[in-house]
Amino acid sequence: xxxxxxxxxxxxxxxxxxxxxxxxxxxxxxxxxxxxxxxxxxxxxxxxxxxxxxxxxxxxxxxxxxxxxxxxxxxxxxxxxxxxxxxxxxxxxxxxxxxxxxxxxxxxxxxxxxxxxxxxxxxxxxxxxx
Amino acid sequence: xxxxxxxxxxxxxxxxxxxxxxxxxxxxxxxxxxxxxxxxxxxxxxxxxxxxxxxxxxxxxxxxxxxxxxxxxxxxxxxxxxxxxxxxxxxxxxxxxxxxxxxxxxxxxxxxxxxxxxxxxxxxxxxxxx
Numbered sequence: 001x002x003x004x005x006x007x008x009x010x011x012x013x014x015x016x017x018x019x020x021x022x023x024x025x026x027x028x029x030x031x032x033x034x035x036x037x038x039x040x041x042x043x044x045x046x047x048x049x050x051x052x053x054x055x056x057x058x059x060x061x062x063x064x065x066x067x068x069x070x071x072x073x074x075x076x077x078x079x080x081x082x083x084x085x086x087x088x089x090x091x092x093x094x095x096x097x098x099x100x101x102x103x104x105x106x107x108x109x110x111x112x113x114x115x116x117x118x119x120x121x122x123x124x125x126x127x128x129x130x
Numbered sequence: 131x132x133x134x135x136x137x138x139x140x141x142x143x144x145x146x147x148x149x150x151x152x153x154x155x156x157x158x159x160x161x162x163x164x165x166x167x168x169x170x171x172x173x174x175x176x177x178x179x180x181x182x183x184x185x186x187x188x189x190x191x192x193x194x195x196x197x198x199x200x201x202x203x204x205x206x207x208x209x210x211x212x213x214x215x216x217x218x219x220x221x222x223x224x225x226x227x228x229x230x231x232x233x234x235x236x237x238x239x240x241x242x243x244x245x246x247x248x249x250x251x252x253x254x255x256x257x258x259x260x
Contacts (some may be wrong), residue, residue, distance in 0.1 A: 012238065012244055013163060015185035018246070022245060027157030027234065029153055033142060033143060061213055070248065070253075072244060073249025093244055093245075105142060111226065122200040
């Protein structure tokens with residue numbers, strides 16, 4: 001029972017498994033928003049991403065893009081315009097991650113009403129234990 | 131182009147959209163590990179969850195379970211044993227979230243080698259820009 005759904009070498013339930021850090025990275029909200037925004041729009045410049053993702057700071061966007069580039073999820077291209085500009089595109093690896101992120105995002109959209117109803121129920125309960 | 135993949139009322143790219151907070155919650159690493167562990171094992175007590183998820187503190191586990199219960203994702207049952215014990219089970223809503231979380235977890239397992247290779251490439255590059 002302990003081994004099903006665990007994929008041979010990897011098990012994020014183990015503290016030292018490197019997939020836990022990857023899970024933490026890809027589950028980050030800014031990361032998910034950058035990935036799904038690039039998936040939707042294709043190649044984008046940093047300023048376009050910043051405009052498309054309300055509330056992201058330049059620092060957080062730069063840091064997120066750099067980590068995604070390092071992980072091979074995003075490709076950074078220097079465009080020889082004047083002045084030089086830089087564009088970002090999902091790699092094939094990033095596109096496959098985009099599918100997983102879309103599943104999470106779609107789940108949130110599809111179940112938001114149920115979550116709100118559950119919260120209202122919970123908050124209305126007498127708190128016998130407290 | 132701005133409206134595709136955006137589901138009518140919800141758009142996590144907007145700072146005030148409540149789905150952004152839900153995305154942040156469900157993308158949290160401890161949340162994903164609790165959900166996938168409950169999905170794998172069915173009903174579990176808090177101590178069993180703590181043992182199954184290396185490194186989670188009691189405080190973080192309790193907080194994660196309480197938020198998931200409030201969101202309607204996890205059901206908390208008081209079991210009339212001596213002493214009384216408490217068990218946790220995914221609700222149908224939680225099971226549907228389990229599918230999305232499994233997609234993220236499986237992606238991390240399936241692509242760990244590619245990510246490691248990409249990081250090595252990145253770190254070996256001359257850093258012309260710095």
